């Protein structure tokens with residue numbers, strides 16, 4: 001199996017490197033193409049995949065074509081690859097807002113996977129949600145999933161609306177966590193801790209709590225009940241959050257991202 005990644009930016013390289021490190025594919029079976037000369041020079045210095053600058057030299061060779069360019073480059077790219085593609089080839093697109101119908105229409109291909117990754121993919125801790133067109137077989141889906149899993153975990157969803165929804169949860173989600181961390185660090189600074197102390201206090205608290213959650217079967221609510229005793233310090237903080245309706249505000253923020261993803265999709 002040969003995989004071609006088109007677009008060697010943050011995300012394209014993340015997947016190319018993930019596939020390479022996983023040893024799922026040999027070096028000669030990972031092809032990476034970019035149109036930027038600077039990127040091509042960088043690619044040529046990396047030795048774990050083959051770099052290409054011309055579509056004609058790599059598109060016909062690929063079993064799976066992984067598209068990682070910005071959405072506004074999609075149309076021109078699809079028009080350029082159309083004369084080179086074969087019906088059995090699978091396209092995996094990670095472009096936000098570009099629908100399966102539009103990819104089918106411009107490329108003429110039928111086997112399409114639309115995926116939505118998130119930033120921690122860069123360190124192998126990503127979450128990619130994906131949806132497939134009905135023409136992708138069960139075996140092909142397993143292959144696609146194993147490629148996506150090289151950057152973390154993946155989940156298959158049943159329709160494209162859930163891809164926009166996952167943008168609101170996992171796609172934009174890392175920024176919500178950073179927002180919470182930033183506020184807690186600011187509180188720590190105001191309490192008198194140094195910047196370094198505030199960073200350690202907050203980052204270890206986050207990773208510890210998440211690890212605790214991951215190693216148990218308890219819901220976040222159950223954990224909150226466990227740590228918050230009546231009249232205690234944690235209860236005081238949680239009551240303050242409830243009084244300020246923080247839970248509803250977080251849900252509203254996630255829906256704002258979801259709605260924006262839907263809007264952006266209509267622009268392509």
Ligand SMILES: NC(=O)c1ccc[n+]([C@@H]2O[C@H](COP(=O)([O-])OP(=O)(O)OC[C@H]3O[C@@H](n4cnc5c(N)ncnc54)[C@H](OP(=O)(O)O)[C@@H]3O)[C@@H](O)[C@H]2O)c1
Pocket residue numbers: 006007008009010011012033034035036039068069070071073076077094095096116117118119171
């Ligand atoms: N970053 C994220 O967290 C994230 C999350 C979810 C989804 N995504 C999606 O991932 C995609 C890639 O994002 P990114 O941040 O990695 O973008 P990026 O850093 O801009 O990388 C895209 C690369 O593709 C090149 N390119 C553009 N058109 C091309 C073409 N026709 N042929 C070959 N190469 C071409 C670009 O070159 P130039 O610079 O010369 O244009 C650039 O080097 C986007 O569609 C985005 O929606 C990103």
